[in-house]
Amino acid sequence: MKILRLLLIIGVALSAGCMKLTETLTLNSDGSGILDIDYRLPEETVTQISGMMKLAAQLAAASGEPAPHDANDYLNLLLNPSEARIRQKVDSYGIEDLILKEVKVESNDGQRVVKMQLTFRRITDLAKTDFFVEQGFVLTRQQDGNYRLTRAGNRDVRASAIDLDDPQIVHILTPILGGFEATILxxxxxxxxxANTTGRSLQQAVWNFDFNRDPKAFRDFYSEELVAVFEGEGLSLSAE
Structure with a gap:
């Protein structure tokens, strides 16, 4: 199983190279909202990841271990997307008020370009999806009546033994992770x-993770806790 884990880790790292991701969460005053996800990654990477996941499944079968992923899990869809499979995945959630309003997957100049938009009636419904469990926000109401959005981050990634302050490590990783950029709004x-970010306005918080500016960006994208607190006066949102 260590070999399978290593293959998947390598796969995620390879997929990050030149990957550009923008995720925008919009909450409305009635508790409904919109999640927009736009990203692009090289077609070559899609081919590499597809082969790597197939190999991991074959190794798991040969060793009697359960497969480390299936054809419909969100990581597989993220790294090898198609419109039909994305629609099928959203339908599989069986959440009545979670609607895939738009999805477009196309190839452009050697890049796989993905644009999708989900609408939801309650953010607690969105929280039932595996993608949002991994990378999404939890909405809670504080005692003072204000609302807090929190993305916990992955502590296992934060505890990684890789020292991203070491110039030699950065030199090794740059060919793999160079070009990675993710923006969360x-x-x-x-x-x-x-909000624990410098990119903010009256009603918007922005977190940007750019490996070319900061080698710790890839790790921080997965591991950092993101927090935004907003005024709750006049609002009654479905919260945990």
Whole structure:
């Protein structure tokens, strides 16, 4: 199983190279909202990852271990996307008010370009999807009546033994992770009171992770806790 884990880790690292991702979460005053996900990655990477996942499944079968992924899991869809499979995945959630309003997957100049938009009635419904469990926000109401959006981050990634302050390590990783950039935007229905990012306006928080500017960006994208607190006066949102 260590070999399978290693293959998947390598696969994720390879997929990050030149990957550009923008995720925008918009919350409305009635608790409904929109999740827009736009990203692109090289077609060559899609081919590499597809082969790597197939090899991992074959090794698992040969060793009597369960497969480390299936054809419909969100990581597989992220790295080897198609419109039909994305629609099938959203339908499989069986959430009545979670609607895939738009999905477009196309090849452009050697890049796989993906654009999708999900609408939801309650963010708690969105939280039932495996993607949002891994990379999404939890909405809670504080005692003062204001709302807090939190993305916990992956502590296992934070605890990695790789020292990204070591210039030699950065030199080794640059050919793999160079070009990786992810931007997360949150648009709130109330005035933004607090956010652990410098990119903010009256009702919007922005987190940007750019490996070319900061070698720790790839790790931080997966591991950092993201927090945004907004004013709750006049709002009654479905929260945990």
């Amino acid at each position: 949150v648009k709130t229905p109330g005035r933004l009171l607090q």
